[in-house]
Amino acid sequence: MDQKIAIKVDDLTVAYNYKPVLWDIDLEIPEGVLMAIVGPNGAGKSTLIKSILGILKPIAGSVSIYGKPYEKQRQLVAYVPQKGSVDWDFPTTALDVVMMGTYGSLGWIKRPGQKQKKAALEALEKVGMLPFKNRQISQLSGGQQQRIFLARALVQNASIYFMDEPFQGVDATTEIAIINILKELRKAGKTVIVVHHDLQTVPEYFDWVTFLNVKKIATGPVKDIFNDDNLTKTYGINYKVSIQE
Amino acid sequence: MDILKYIELVFSDYTLRTITLGTAILGAATGMLGSFAVLRKQSLLGDAISHAALPGIALAFLITGAKDSNVLLLGALISGLIGTFWIRGIITKTHIKSDTALGLILSLFFGFGMLLLTFIQKQPNANQAGLDKYLFGQAATLVEKDVWVMALVTGICLIVLLLFWKEFKILLFDADFTKTLGFNTKTIDVLITTFIVLAIVLGLQTVGVVLMSAMLLAPAAAARQWTNSLGKMVFLAAVFGALSGVFGTAVSATQNNLSTGPVIVIIASVFVLVSFVFSPSRGLLFKQIRFIKNRRDLKLNKTLAFMYHIAKTHDNIAHPHTTKILNNFQGFTKGTLQKLVHKNYVTLDGNMWSLTKEGFNAASSLYNQQQSNE
Numbered sequence: 001m002d003q004k005i006a007i008k009v010d011d012l013t014v015a016y017n018y019k020p021v022l023w024d025i026d027l028e029i030p031e032g033v034l035m036a037i038v039g040p041n042g043a044g045k046s047t048l049i050k051s052i053l054g055i056l057k058p059i060a061g062s063v064s065i066y067g068k069p070y071e072k073q074r075q076l077v078a079y080v081p082q083k084g085s086v087d088w089d090f091p092t093t094a095l096d097v098v099m100m101g102t103y104g105s106l107g108w109i110k111r112p113g114q115k116q117k118k119a120a121l122e123a124l125e126k127v128g129m130l131p132f133k134n135r136q137i138s139q140l141s142g143g144q145q146q147r148i149f150l151a152r153a154l155v156q157n158a159s160i161y162f163m164d165e166p167f168q169g170v171d172a173t174t175e176i177a178i179i180n181i182l183k184e185l186r187k188a189g190k191t192v193i194v195v196h197h198d199l200q201t202v203p204e205y206f207d208w209v210t211f212l213n214v215k216k217i218a219t220g221p222v223k224d225i226f227n228d229d230n231l232t233k234t235y236g237i238n239y240k241v242s243i244q245e
Numbered sequence: 246m247d248i249l250k251y252i253e254l255v256f257s258d259y260t261l262r263t264i265t266l267g268t269a270i271l272g273a274a275t276g277m278l279g280s281f282a283v284l285r286k287q288s289l290l291g292d293a294i295s296h297a298a299l300p301g302i303a304l305a306f307l308i309t310g311a312k313d314s315n316v317l318l319l320g321a322l323i324s325g326l327i328g329t330f331w332i333r334g335i336i337t338k339t340h341i342k343s344d345t346a347l348g349l350i351l352s353l354f355f356g357f358g359m360l361l362l363t364f365i366q367k368q369p370n371a372n373q374a375g376l377d378k379y380l381f382g383q384a385a386t387l388v389e390k391d392v393w394v395m396a397l398v399t400g401i402c403l404i405v406l407l408l409f410w411k412e413f414k415i416l417l418f419d420a421d422f423t424k425t426l427g428f429n430t431k432t433i434d435v436l437i438t439t440f441i442v443l444a445i446v447l448g449l450q451t452v453g454v455v456l457m458s459a460m461l462l463a464p465a466a467a468a469r470q471w472t473n474s475l476g477k478m479v480f481l482a483a484v485f486g487a488l489s490g491v492f493g494t495a496v497s498a499t500q501n502n503l504s505t506g507p508v509i510v511i512i513a514s515v516f517v518l519v520s521f522v523f524s525p526s527r528g529l530l531f532k533q534i535r536f537i538k539n540r541r542d543l544k545l546n547k548t549l550a551f552m553y554h555i556a557k558t559h560d561n562i563a564h565p566h567t568t569k570i571l572n573n574f575q576g577f578t579k580g581t582l583q584k585l586v587h588k589n590y591v592t593l594d595g596n597m598w599s600l601t602k603e604g605f606n607a608a609s610s611l612y613n614q615q616q617s618n619e
């Protein structure tokens with residue numbers, strides 16, 4: 001299969017202080033996959049995403065998005081941070097947070113207008129949060145907050161989506177709603193990369209997977225590499241999953 | 246002095262007018278910028294900055310030998326900025342946590358400033374008296390020129406705030422996300438911090454090193470209680486700050502010339518106290534009222550639900566029962582029973598109660614209703 005490479009990571013090494021968090025990562029992610037990054041706590045999953053997005057500075061290595069450095073391709077990339085990374089008591093509304101997704105295309109100083117508002121309302125509709133658009137964000141449940149973050153990324157109208165644990169602390173209904181949106185994105189030809197914790201749902205949700213534990217253990221289609229061997233290598237214990245064919 | 250007379254005096258008396266205007270502008274500026282400090286959880290930064298400004302004042306005096314307030318404040322600005330960026334440096338480059346970094350810089354700079362002040366006081370220079378007023382501030386020393394400088398800086402700050410509103414807001418809410426959008430977060434950060442330092446330095450003459458941080462925090466903390474919109478919060482904080490200045494000056498001018506700075510700070514704290522208690526959505530008073538009301542409703546619903554379960558077992562829902570089977574465990578009191586009667590859910594006949602059709606329907610949809618409210 002001849003697929004375009006959406007994201008290419010070369011020799012990426014990241015260290016906090018002296019301890020390496022990511023060691024010599026090489027990664028090629030083809031366009032149009034819905035990929036899970038799995039690995040134990042402290043494996044560097046979030047760090048990998050943050051380094052690709054330029055939030056963290058790697059000590060070595062390079063990242064390219066469709067062949068060019070990230071700085072030149074920002075418009076193609078959307079990001080959903082971990083829900084816990086912001087203060088949800090911040091004085092603002094759901095609609096306002098979603099509008100923030102349009103700030104990147106607006107650039108400095110220019111204010112969002114009707115066009116941006118319309119896009120934000122559409123994104124809210126897509127995640128089923130339109131009735132809550134004027135809610136203060138602290139008065140939303142955890143699942144609703146996660147949907148707002150997702151809507152903010154949808155507004156960015158990107159080709160590549162990075163999501164840091166979008167299923168953390170959400171109920172089953174929200175999880176299904178979110179995964180359906182992610183699958184729709186893939187259907188539209190977008191590339192979606194998700195830091196994921198629940199190994200049981202990997203075969204059901206994703207078609208591509210990367211095993212990570214400081215080093216890259218394996219990356220490829222779920223049906224080829226999601227097996228006990230790789231899981232054991234990643235998690236260091238004898239891991240048994242039964243994959244229903 | 247009565248109020249009308251005082252107001253007349255504010256417009257006619259040059260000194261009083263200057264001071265009132267100065268403290269009002271100062272309060273507005275610090276309130277506005279304080280909102281950003283509070284929302285960034287950098288409340289204590291203001292305290293560190295104002296203390297860090299003291300050696301700058303002393304050094305500026307030692308170098309120029311003059312007591313021109315603008316020169317001294319320039320010194321304060323420089324040393325305040327140095328202190329601030331040292332704090333940031335310590336936090337980003339070492340393992341030391343931000344509260345420790347703040348404490349270190351605060352005490353280091355303040356100690357050095359006090360040392361310089363005592364050194365200056367031993368000098369044979371007749372000009373030296375009165376530098377220590379920067380410790381607690383002295384609004385009476387404000388002259389028209391100072392007020393113009395304040396107005397100018399506040400004006401610039403307002404323009405910058407309006408221009409970069411979107412950038413400030415998104416940085417405050419989600420810095421990492423802001424970075425991925427391509428904004429230089431460092432630039433926005435430096436811009437906010439610089440203006441916070443500027444506002445603090447402006448207030449040193451009036452409120453002083455020790456109490457200045459209250460001017461930054463109090464109006465913002467009060468404003469947060471009343472609104473869930475950032476724009477309204479910043480506006481309200483500016484209004485609270487300005488009012489603190491005006492009222493503070495009034496109290497100090499009419500009551501035996503009480504020191505203005507501390508009075509302004511106390512008035513600002515009154516705003517905070519009132520806001521904490523009386524704000525409709527976040528205030529303690531209404532929270533308590535809502536709590537009591539909820540508990541009362543719950544008791545009522547419990548009694549109604551109990552009656553419903555009994556009535557359900559009869560063909561005729563209005564079949565009368567004795568009140569003796571109701572007890573406190575089901576939330577029953579004479580009061581709740583009276584309320585149920587009042588709501589027309591229950592009819593009473595001596596010691597016998599019976600559920601009405603309305604009551605039966607209300608009870609059966611009790612749990613569904615709670616679900617749909619979620």
